[in-house]
Amino acid sequence: MRELTLDDLDDMVIGATLLGTGGGGDPYIARLMVRQAIEKFGPVQIVEPGELDPDGLVLTTAVIGAPTVILEKVPAGTEFVACVRALAAHLGKEPVALMPIEVGGMNTLIPLATAVEMGLPVIDADSMRRAFPQIEMTVFTLAGIPAAPMSVADEKGNVVVFETTTNQTAEKLARASVMQLGMANGISCYPMTVRQVAAHGIQGSMSYCVELGKRLNAVKRGEEGAFEEFLGFSGGKRYFSGKIIDIDRRTTAGFARGTVVLEDLQDADRVMRVEIQNELLIAFEDGEPIITTPDLICFLDYETADPITTETLAYGQRINVIGLPCAPEWHQPGMLELVGPKAFGYDVDYVSMEGVTA
Amino acid sequence: MRELTLDDLDDMVIGATLLGTGGGGDPYIARLMVRQAIEKFGPVQIVEPGELDPDGLVLTTAVIGAPTVILEKVPAGTEFVACVRALAAHLGKEPVALMPIEVGGMNTLIPLATAVEMGLPVIDADSMRRAFPQIEMTVFTLAGIPAAPMSVADEKGNVVVFETTTNQTAEKLARASVMQLGMANGISCYPMTVRQVAAHGIQGSMSYCVELGKRLNAVKRGEEGAFEEFLGFSGGKRYFSGKIIDIDRRTTAGFARGTVVLEDLQDADRVMRVEIQNELLIAFEDGEPIITTPDLICFLDYETADPITTETLAYGQRINVIGLPCAPEWHQPGMLELVGPKAFGYDVDYVSMEGVTA
Numbered sequence: 001m002r003e004l005t006l007d008d009l010d011d012m013v014i015g016a017t018l019l020g021t022g023g024g025g026d027p028y029i030a031r032l033m034v035r036q037a038i039e040k041f042g043p044v045q046i047v048e049p050g051e052l053d054p055d056g057l058v059l060t061t062a063v064i065g066a067p068t069v070i071l072e073k074v075p076a077g078t079e080f081v082a083c084v085r086a087l088a089a090h091l092g093k094e095p096v097a098l099m100p101i102e103v104g105g106m107n108t109l110i111p112l113a114t115a116v117e118m119g120l121p122v123i124d125a126d127s128m129r130r131a132f133p134q135i136e137m138t139v140f141t142l143a144g145i146p147a148a149p150m151s152v153a154d155e156k157g158n159v160v161v162f163e164t165t166t167n168q169t170a171e172k173l174a175r176a177s178v179m180q181l182g183m184a185n186g187i188s189c190y191p192m193t194v195r196q197v198a199a200h201g202i203q204g205s206m207s208y209c210v211e212l213g214k215r216l217n218a219v220k221r222g223e224e225g226a227f228e229e230f231l232g233f234s235g236g237k238r239y240f241s242g243k244i245i246d247i248d249r250r251t252t253a254g255f256a257r258g259t260v261v262l263e264d265l266q267d268a269d270r271v272m273r274v275e276i277q278n279e280l281l282i283a284f285e286d287g288e289p290i291i292t293t294p295d296l297i298c299f300l301d302y303e304t305a306d307p308i309t310t311e312t313l314a315y316g317q318r319i320n321v322i323g324l325p326c327a328p329e330w331h332q333p334g335m336l337e338l339v340g341p342k343a344f345g346y347d348v349d350y351v352s353m354e355g356v357t358a
Numbered sequence: 359m360r361e362l363t364l365d366d367l368d369d370m371v372i373g374a375t376l377l378g379t380g381g382g383g384d385p386y387i388a389r390l391m392v393r394q395a396i397e398k399f400g401p402v403q404i405v406e407p408g409e410l411d412p413d414g415l416v417l418t419t420a421v422i423g424a425p426t427v428i429l430e431k432v433p434a435g436t437e438f439v440a441c442v443r444a445l446a447a448h449l450g451k452e453p454v455a456l457m458p459i460e461v462g463g464m465n466t467l468i469p470l471a472t473a474v475e476m477g478l479p480v481i482d483a484d485s486m487r488r489a490f491p492q493i494e495m496t497v498f499t500l501a502g503i504p505a506a507p508m509s510v511a512d513e514k515g516n517v518v519v520f521e522t523t524t525n526q527t528a529e530k531l532a533r534a535s536v537m538q539l540g541m542a543n544g545i546s547c548y549p550m551t552v553r554q555v556a557a558h559g560i561q562g563s564m565s566y567c568v569e570l571g572k573r574l575n576a577v578k579r580g581e582e583g584a585f586e587e588f589l590g591f592s593g594g595k596r597y598f599s600g601k602i603i604d605i606d607r608r609t610t611a612g613f614a615r616g617t618v619v620l621e622d623l624q625d626a627d628r629v630m631r632v633e634i635q636n637e638l639l640i641a642f643e644d645g646e647p648i649i650t651t652p653d654l655i656c657f658l659d660y661e662t663a664d665p666i667t668t669e670t671l672a673y674g675q676r677i678n679v680i681g682l683p684c685a686p687e688w689h690q691p692g693m694l695e696l697v698g699p700k701a702f703g704y705d706v707d708y709v710s711m712e713g714v715t716a
Contacts, residue, residue: 090448090519159521160531165514169538173518176534180527
């Protein structure tokens with residue numbers, strides 16, 4: 001068990017923004033929640049599964065809704081405690097720890113604030129190590145672990161508890177409730193034992209996020225060799241340096257969809273197109289896919305190295321496009337059906353980043 | 359406590375169709391469910407609140423969904439037991455009886471089948487004594503009794519339990535789940551004590567339904583004076599005898615909406631227009647409202663006296679339009695805001711049927 005320092009928190013925020021791959025909400029709002037919670041309730045305790053009772057119950061929490069609404073509505077906080085408590089009551093068992101389901105975007109940090117308020121540690125693991133738009137898009141689904149029993153809560157006292165036959169039905173039912181409850185709610189899902197987290201979770205996600213953020217902060221400070229160190233640590237690669245020449249954005253069925261087109265800063269004949277569904281999902285160069293989900297597409301500001309979210313994309317913006325390989329735990333049977341390009345409706349084959357060097 | 363006979367059941371089916379006021383699903387499908395349940399589990403026991411422990415828990419059950427889907431999909435039955443069991447588990451208490459929330463349409467009969475399967479009696483009361491399209495439209499809402507905790511279940515094993523801050527939110531959340539679960543599901547809501555049922559329910563609803571059906575069956579058999587006896591018992595009035603000259607039907611947001619126009623059989627200058635939202639809601643003659651919700655508008659076949667549901671309306675059909683006064687329990691503060699014409703979006707004042715004679 002170790003305490004998360006405030007320095008760790010700052011690194012985690014920038015790491016989480018990067019792992020949000022353009023989506024996942026605003027970690028800066030969530031940082032405020034975590035700092036307030038630490039001041040009021042004490043430090044965040046990070047634990048490994050091996051430090052806990054293997055039969056102990058682990059619950060997750062996250063914000064669920066429409067990205068545009070989540071950005072405008074600062075979470076009250078009570079909705080996360082409420083959904084965790086409702087699920088624990090439904091299961092008739094108290095959790096020994098919380099865990100993020102999504103280390104990427106603001107959902108990296110929300111469980112920290114909830115955990116300190118509830119006096120629980122947070123397990124250094126998750127189920128995505130990036131942001132994805134739907135709750136069935138987890139390595140737990142690949143392992144056959146149900147998302148339900150699951151709960152959704154708002155800050156007013158409305159709570160919904162679900163038992164579902166598939167994780168796809170869980171996603172549809174949760175989304176339908178969220179659309180009636182203001183489009184920015186707390187969710188607790190994938191209740192499991194510590195043993196299951198150890199066997200099927202993505203291990204060390206939060207540490208990875210902090211380390212990634214630490215290295216990106218070094219890049220931002222302009223330290224010698226920092227960019228190479230950042231790519232070396234993450235296994236990432238710079239694919240493109242360009243400026244935005246076209247953006248098309250639309251909100252459909254609660255998802256922020258769009259397409260952004262970049263032109264190379266040196267060679268106007270080189271063009272990259274990136275498809276968005278809340279997150280940056282596929283990057284094409286000259287019509288060929290070169291980075292594909294579940295690998296991560298990250299936009300960094302060309303000058304400042306700040307990770308850029310899709311909401312702030314603007315015409316003329318200059319961007320470095322970085323590809324990061326997804327967590328190795330994703331590479332198992334069923335991955336492409338669940339989170340590959342075709343799962344998002346693109347008739348595109350997955351292009352592996354494995355073996356890529358900077 | 360008394361047993362419901364098979365003769366009672368037949369009277370109840372036609373009474374329930376009449377009280378469905380054109381909607382409420384098909385009681386003939388529900389009769390099949392009740393007969394099968396009686397054969398398998400034994401007779402239906404009807405009780406008065408005074409026969410039960412005043413502190414005992416009463417649960418309701420009903421089908422919820424889109425009328426068009428409910429008509430095409432025969433309920434499996436398991437969804438009703440599932441939602442009642444889920445709500446009892448959530449409350450941590452077993453019910454002493456079930457109760458219909460809606461005596462009108464198929465929801466009159468569904469609790470009977472569920473109750474015999476669960477070995478429970480059915481309380482002779484409800485919250486509408488007619489059909490209404492939304493779950494907050496009950497005398498319980500007027501009494502300040504919450505619809506939630508509430509549960510929705512399908513026949514596959516999906517179950518959703520809700521805690522809500524208002525009955526309007528309960529309606530919206532239940533509807534949203536139902537839209538993801540096939541549009542024909544079981545719901546259990548308004549958990550309350552026997553004491554609350556006695557104080558705030560519409561008493562004797564099922565007996566009223568059986569007696570009404572018995573008298574309508576006499577009309578159908580062409581017995582002397584039966585029609586007058588039917589109107590005398592119910593306080594009803596024949597408003598119009600006409601043939602359908604226009605029907606406009608559309609399904610929007612899960613509701614069957616429409617308008618039907620009738621021309622008087624004797625006087626082609628007399629025209630009646632009836633507005634439909636699942637149920638027949640307002641009847642206008644020459645543009646003036648003459649029967650208005652919550653009073654009941656019932657269409658009877660001109661020749662056979664069969665109650666006609668909105669799904670079977672056809673051009674040229676000859677119909678007697680009967681108005682029945684709503685249950686007296688409706689007449690209390692808040693009635694018009696909850697179930698009057700304006701609650702359904704019509705800029706029309708309520709026209710009382712009180713004092714009407716046949």
